[in-house]
Amino acid sequence: MSLILEGFMGSGKSAVGASLAGRLGIPFVDTDREIETRQGCSIADIFCSSGEEAFRQMETSMLQGLYLTGEEAVISLGGGTPMRDINASVIRRLGSVIYLKAPAQVLVRRLENETEERPMLEGYDLVQRVDSLLKEREGRYIELADVIIDVSDGCIADICDSIIKETGI
Numbered sequence: 293m294s295l296i297l298e299g300f301m302g303s304g305k306s307a308v309g310a311s312l313a314g315r316l317g318i319p320f321v322d323t324d325r326e327i328e329t330r331q332g333c334s335i336a337d338i339f340c341s342s343g344e345e346a347f348r349q350m351e352t353s354m355l356q357g358l359y360l361t362g363e364e365a366v367i368s369l370g371g372g373t374p375m376r377d378i379n380a381s382v383i384r385r386l387g388s389v390i391y392l393k394a395p396a397q398v399l400v401r402r403l404e405n406e407t408e409e410r411p412m413l414e415g416y417d418l419v420q421r422v423d424s425l426l427k428e429r430e431g432r433y434i435e436l437a438d439v440i441i442d443v444s445d446g447c448i449a450d451i452c453d454s455i456i457k458e459t460g461i
């Protein structure tokens with residue numbers, strides 16, 4: 293069974309996922325990086341050349357592919373991936389879902405210098421955008437989560453400890 297990390301941009305899904313997979317000795321799949329590798333360009337470029345809808349379709353195909361391989365892994369999702377209903381149902385079947393939760397003001401602080409590679413944030417007022425997207429998304433994150441981990445503070449190793457403890461793996 294896989295462990296799936298969900299949460300808003302800036303919640304640390306990729307860093308925590310890589311560390312957790314290393315500790316558990318299982319593969320790590322970062323769906324964003326995987327899409328970039330397959331497409332041969334950055335997510336920002338995909339949004340720019342093909343649009344958000346095309347990117348969302350790539351996320352869905354990626355998830356369905358992961359489900360079909362059935363390989364046990366730590367999987368970190370993009371912040372918006374759980375929002376499509378079809379993705380949510382695949383995510384549920386992939387394994388145990390862990391929501392890395394942080395309040396909007398913590399996320400804003402972490403994302404302040406990182407909007408360039410994040411097309412969902414670029415060009416917006418950061419505080420307002422994080423606030424409204426988080427409000428839109430948090431219900432889904434909570435609904436899908438088997439375990440919720442507060443990542444407002446604490447280092448990556450501590451967060452991994454909490455995940456291992458809470459999931460009982």
Ligand code: S3P
Pocket residue numbers: 299300301302305306324335369370371372373409410411412
């Ligand atoms: C997105 C989050 C990004 C990436 C894309 C869209 C979103 O991933 O998938 O830019 O809609 O929240 P991270 O959450 O890893 O930044």
